[in-house]
Amino acid sequence: MIRVELPNVLCSYTNDKPTLVLEGSCRTVGEALSALGRKSPGAFERIMDESGDVRRHVNIFLNGENIRFLGGLGTSVPNDATIMVLAAVSGG
Amino acid sequence: MATATHSRNRRKARGTSAKKAATTRAKTARKASAKAASPRRAAAEALLLVGTMKGAFIFRADKSRRKWKMEGPHFRGEAVYALLHDTRGGRSRTFASATSMHWGPTLRISDDVGATWSSPERQSVKFPEGSGRALAQIWQITPGRATEPDVFYCGVEPSALFESRDAGESWRPNEGLLNHEHQPKWQPGGGGLCLHTIVLDPKNTRRMLVAMSTGGVYRSDDGGKTWRPRNVGVRAEFNPNKYPEFGQCVHKVVQHPSRPGRLFLQNHWGLYRSDDWGDNWLDIANGVPSDFGFAMQMHPHDPDTVYIVPIEADIFRATPEAKLRVYRTRDAGSSWQPLSRGLPQSDAYENVLRDALSADSFDPAGIYFGTRSGKLYGSRDEGATWTEIADGLPPIVCVKTGTVSAA
Numbered sequence: 001m002i003r004v005e006l007p008n009v010l011c012s013y014t015n016d017k018p019t020l021v022l023e024g025s026c027r028t029v030g031e032a033l034s035a036l037g038r039k040s041p042g043a044f045e046r047i048m049d050e051s052g053d054v055r056r057h058v059n060i061f062l063n064g065e066n067i068r069f070l071g072g073l074g075t076s077v078p079n080d081a082t083i084m085v086l087a088a089v090s091g092g
Numbered sequence: 093m094a095t096a097t098h099s100r101n102r103r104k105a106r107g108t109s110a111k112k113a114a115t116t117r118a119k120t121a122r123k124a125s126a127k128a129a130s131p132r133r134a135a136a137e138a139l140l141l142v143g144t145m146k147g148a149f150i151f152r153a154d155k156s157r158r159k160w161k162m163e164g165p166h167f168r169g170e171a172v173y174a175l176l177h178d179t180r181g182g183r184s185r186t187f188a189s190a191t192s193m194h195w196g197p198t199l200r201i202s203d204d205v206g207a208t209w210s211s212p213e214r215q216s217v218k219f220p221e222g223s224g225r226a227l228a229q230i231w232q233i234t235p236g237r238a239t240e241p242d243v244f245y246c247g248v249e250p251s252a253l254f255e256s257r258d259a260g261e262s263w264r265p266n267e268g269l270l271n272h273e274h275q276p277k278w279q280p281g282g283g284g285l286c287l288h289t290i291v292l293d294p295k296n297t298r299r300m301l302v303a304m305s306t307g308g309v310y311r312s313d314d315g316g317k318t319w320r321p322r323n324v325g326v327r328a329e330f331n332p333n334k335y336p337e338f339g340q341c342v343h344k345v346v347q348h349p350s351r352p353g354r355l356f357l358q359n360h361w362g363l364y365r366s367d368d369w370g371d372n373w374l375d376i377a378n379g380v381p382s383d384f385g386f387a388m389q390m391h392p393h394d395p396d397t398v399y400i401v402p403i404e405a406d407i408f409r410a411t412p413e414a415k416l417r418v419y420r421t422r423d424a425g426s427s428w429q430p431l432s433r434g435l436p437q438s439d440a441y442e443n444v445l446r447d448a449l450s451a452d453s454f455d456p457a458g459i460y461f462g463t464r465s466g467k468l469y470g471s472r473d474e475g476a477t478w479t480e481i482a483d484g485l486p487p488i489v490c491v492k493t494g495t496v497s498a499a
Contacts (some may be wrong), residue, residue, distance in 0.1 A: 009194075009195065010195070012211065013213055041213060041214055042213035042214065045196070045214060045215050045218075046192075046194075046195035046196060047195075049196060049226030049227070050215075050218045050219050050220075050221065050223075050225075050226050050227065051219070051223075051224055051225060051226040053226065055194065055195065055196055057193050057194045058194055058195070087194040087195075088194065090193055090194070
């Protein structure tokens with residue numbers, strides 16, 4: 001089971017749920033985000049652009065570690081992992 | 093001598109008669125345009141749509157346009173580069189491109205002039221899978237022809253053209269431009285690689301023109317299937333070859349619908365006019381303090397009148413001599429005159445971006461512009477005098493006009 005925690009601003013795409021639980025196995029963060037996309041296409045399109053990259057000012061943490069400093073979308077996901085999506089410090 | 097005098101007189105007579113003919117043409121076009129632009133003018137309320145780096149603001153005024161009431165910000169914290177209010181087909185539909193720095197761009201639609209906005213779950217404007225490109229920004233939303241009320245176009249970054257045939261609900265990219273052989277060589281300008289200008293032939297549905305920074309002007313004569321660069325005479329100061337076939341950094345192109353083959357162009361260095369749909373461009377920087385600039389706006393009723401805001405240089409993007417001046421030509425670029433009454437004439441280091449200068453459809457026309465420093469100015473008398481409508485807004489990137497029927 002993988003938990004995906006989303007910021008409030010994306011909850012309008014998840015029936016106001018701040019956390020989604022992904023059943024089944026996902027080997028990588030990329031696979032987990034694709035599974036998220038099947039549950040909530042709206043949230044997925046705000047996190048990822050259409051070329052398949054994580055948006056530049058979005059950070060994704062796997063068990064508290066930013067995946068940019070791990071293996072990116074290819075980072076392996078252990079069982080019972082928590083993926084947290086957060087806006088970067090940039091903004092207007 | 094007698095022959096020379098006679099010849100001079102003939103030239104003078106020809107000049108006078110040509111001038112009269114031009115004035116008559118302009119008056120006729122003005123009347124027709126004013127009538128077509130605002131058939132319900134008596135009942136109309138004026139709208140100013142202002143896009144900023146931190147949201148959109150909507151200003152409303154009665155037809156006198158003396159007092160403006162501000163609403164907003166809409167889309168707080170999001171950059172709004174493109175706005176449009178369209179009344180074709182019996183609709184009153186407003187479009188806004190709102191880009192969150194974090195979560196990307198979304199095209200929003202309102203059918204009640206901004207009281208409520210659509211919040212689509214899925215992005216309606218996006219590149220096809222496998223194209224390797226991702227939408228960064230929508231720079232322009234342009235209505236289709238009067239005869240095609242459900243057609244709209246979007247110009248986007250990275251440079252591409254999208255088309256909707258269902259009043260903006262769904263969009264598809266123009267394949268001819270998406271896969272153009274020049275596409276890999278188009279380079280980003282300071283604002284990004286964007287297709288920011290879309291000009292339609294109002295009668296010939298197969299002809300349209302787009303402009304990109306950089307890339308230059310491209311025209312299609314076959315309904316958008318193929319596109320040819322149309323940059324002959326337009327210079328590229330930043331290029332070893334100053335007159336390449338394409339790659340110019342064109343900032344804006346405008347056209348009057350009563351004379352669609354004639355185009356005016358504000359370049360990254362250079363002011364031009366074309367009399368043949370962009371086949372050739374003539375330098376018309378006659379009497380301007382700088383031919384660098386971004387914004388350019390056609391007069392709504394007079395095909396000889398165009399407005400610009402000259403900027404000192406690309407390395408110093410501020411109004412020349414620290415004076416905020418709009419320049420206007422009333423003779424299709426043969427001469428330009430400054431319009432400064434009511435605008436700051438000292439210590440004004442301002443910049444007006446490419447979509448931040450606009451005109452309404454009233455008669456006399458209202459002219460409006462916004463600065464990067466967040467000041468919004470308006471003129472109710474075609475630029476003769478100016479008043480400040482708002483100050484302290486976030487950096488203004490877009491100013492558009494519209495009318496709604498008064499409640």
